Amino acid sequence: MNFNKIKLYSANLAAQISFYTQTLGFELLEKTANTFSLKIGKTVLQFVEKSGATNYHYAFNIPSNKGAEALKWLQQRVNILDWQGMDLVDFSDWNAEAMYFYDKDMNIVELIARKNLNMDRKEAFGVDQVLEVSEIGVPTNAVKAVYKSLLQTFPIERYSGDLARFAALGDEHGLFIVINNKQKKWIPRDDEAHFSPFEVHLKHQNSHFELQYKNGMFVRIN
DSSP: OEEEEEEEEESOHHHHHHIIIIISOOEEEEEOSSEEEEEETTEEEEEEEOTTOOOOEEEEEEOTTOHHHHHHHHHTTSOOOOBTTBSSEEEGGGTEEEEEEEOTTOOEEEEEEEGGGOOOOOSOOOGGGOOEEEEEEEEESOHHHHHHHHHTTSOOOEEEEOSSSEEEEEETTEEEEEEETTTOOBTTTTBOOOOOOEEEEEEETTEEEEEEEETTEEEEOO
16 A cells, blocks of 8 residues: 555644755645645655644655664754654564654654565665655544444555554555554654544555545545
8 A cells, every 4th residue: 555645734834844845855846825745755745734733643664774874864853752762663563663753743753664675775864765654643532443444445454453442554555553542642752642634645456545534534535
């Protein structure tokens, strides 16, 4: 599963543009009075201005062998959010390494090196090695119901989780991280998991889908 485009909402649009384009160096694809779009590898990430917008969690894939190098690169630009004392978090169950930081909307942003994907690079790590948006958080109070609603749209895989407290749906290129926000918060700082609305355009098994997430559930747009 691949996320082609994700639309999020921002309460601090000007600060977000500066952070993503100047601090981190991502390419600005488009800017209007109340929106901007970034090139995050294969994914277009769009922010739309909205007063009172609440935070998100999302992750960007990086090359499989670049965890430690990416951490050094990131430490020169942002404050790392450690988890259990680790700046580079070892997720052995997923055969991956990850690091976390806040953007200017206090979104929990993650860079993750997934070793199963065997996407190694020899060149020094830079922003051009951020490959795609690979996760978007989906807080809900009905994890199993979200899974069943997605299954009615396309045959999404269950990558991990018990479908009660947590479920990762999709594959390592694109995952919906579905959590019961009454039982679980976002690591690494236990941030509240809000029902923050978003839209996603995705590709799954050569078919394209557009979904809207709102009030803890998905609705198909197209």
